[in-house]
Amino acid sequence: MxxxxxxxxxxxxxxxxxxxxxxxxxxxxxxxxxxxxxxxxxxxxxxxxxxxxxxxxxxKKSNLIGIVYAGKINVDFSHPFFNQVLNSFKTQMGLLGYDFIFFSNEQYKNNYLSRCLHYNVDGVLIVAGDVVEDAIGQLDHSTIPCVGIDIELTGDQSSYVMTNNHKISHLVVEYAYMNSIDRIGMIGGTHDSRISMLREEGFREAMNKFCLPIDEKWVTYGDYYEDSGYRMMKKMISQEKELPELIYAFSDLMALGAIRALREEGLHVPTDVKFIGCDDIEACRFAEPKLTTIRQDKEKIGMLAAKLLCNLIDQKNTSRSILVDPELTVRESCGAALNKSR
The missing domain is CATH 1.10.260.40 (lambda repressor-like DNA-binding domains)
Structure with missing residues (x-):
């Protein structure tokens, strides 16, 4: 050796x-x-x-950063949102001379902290899963600097960055209200996903704010991937005589899956149902029709995560958390903006 x-x-x-x-x-x-x-x-x-x-x-710094995908992962390396965020983070940290080690949640789910100590990592990036195991809490509250993506860390040496999830849903409902759309359906993430909870809270708050009715039969839950959006749409079509005017999916992949299911039933977007997704992945621009979505600034999130982690490693004062503003990008899946007065 x-x-x-x-x-x-x-x-x-x-x-x-x-x-x-x-x-x-x-x-x-x-x-x-x-x-x-x-x-x-x-x-x-x-x-x-x-x-x-x-x-x-x-x-005695190792110039090594640990990457942990936390808990029960439904959003992992294959998910385009997290893939782009991680690429931005890696670019920024790589320019500062850092290398990376990825910790497997299958193999090390009960001892992230001991593995990080074993490899003497300078800091850790923790990417959210749905069910976050106790081992993440141990790492979060250790002396190792940690930054979370879409996970609210609370340790003394921790920070986190995420998109303002309440605002994501407010933008969707505000768009519907401004265009005289009253009947809105929702395809959320898993029940135990913190991000899904925040977006649903924002959705319900905004619906109440604009005095729009919430029909619970149009509130469903997937897992952020295309197949679950497809299944939820099929279920909605088979059980309901009337469909919502607009469906808000918590990920672009679920929206694309739901559109595929709708087409198989001989229905059309945006004539029969309009769709708004979330993330603004590359596929949105090439879908047919092009998908209206809430853009999360993936490059900015990755860059901010790198900045937060560097400040923690260097023991500089830094923010406990940063919320990044989302942006509505209107495309063909909502048709032309009607801008009707109510």
């Missing part, structure tokens, strides 16, 4: 102090050229990159 050198090892081999090695790596201090050359040569010989920071060496 290759020896993992510390700053003390480098200092001993060079015959200087650890502080001198740190100054050389940070290009600080009045150090002779000969000493600088000697230390840099030893760093190269022992496997350190000349670009490694002295701060990392001195603090």
């Amino acid at each position: 290759t020896k993992r050198y510390t700053i003390q090892d480098i200092a001993m081999l060079a015959g200087v102090s650890a502080a001198t090695v740190s100054k050389i790596m940070n290009n600080n201090g009045n150090i002779s050229k000969a000493t600088k050359d000697k230390v840099k040569a030893i760093i190269e010989e022992t496997g350190y990159s000349p670009t490694h920071s002295a701060k990392s060496l001195a603090s």
Whole structure:
């Protein structure tokens, strides 16, 4: 096994102090050229990159970030929303010299903390699942800096970032109200998903705010993926004589699945039913008809998560949480905006 050198090892081999090695790596201090050359040569010989920071060496940082997909995962690597968020996060952290290790929830679901300690990660990104196991709480309340995506962390060394989920639903209902659409159906996420709960709360609040009736027979639940949207739409069609004017799906994938089911029954979008999804994944632009959706700024969420985690690692003051504003993108699945006065 290759020896993992510390700053003390480098200092001993060079015959200087650890502080001198740190100054050389940070290009600080009045150090002779000969000493600088000697230390840099030893760093190269022992496997350190000349670009490694002295701060990392001195603090024994691993420059390693753990990635955890929490709990019962229904939104994972294959989900386009989280895939794009993670790519943005990885890009930002990669520019700062960090590498990544992914922890399997199947293998390590009861000991995330011990695995993170074993690999000496500098910080952890936790991506929300539906049912979050106790092991996530242990990690959240540990001394390891953690940032959550779509999961509300509460530890002293934790922060989180997510889209304002109440506002997502308010934008949908406001659009319906402004266009004289009274009958609105909902395809939510799983009952135990915190994000689904927040969006449903926002939906019900907005419906009450605009004095629109909520018909519970049009309130259904999927799992964020296309097949569940398809099944919920089939069920709605088979059980109900009357369909809502507009269906709000908590993910674009569920909306696309529901549209497919509607078409199989000989119905049309937006003539028979209008649709609004959520996430603004790439497929929305190429669907037939193009899907109206609530855009979540995936790149911004990833970048903010990286900024929060870096601040926590560097022990800088940082926000406990950040909510990112969503944006309604109107496309063909809602038809032309009618803008009728009520």
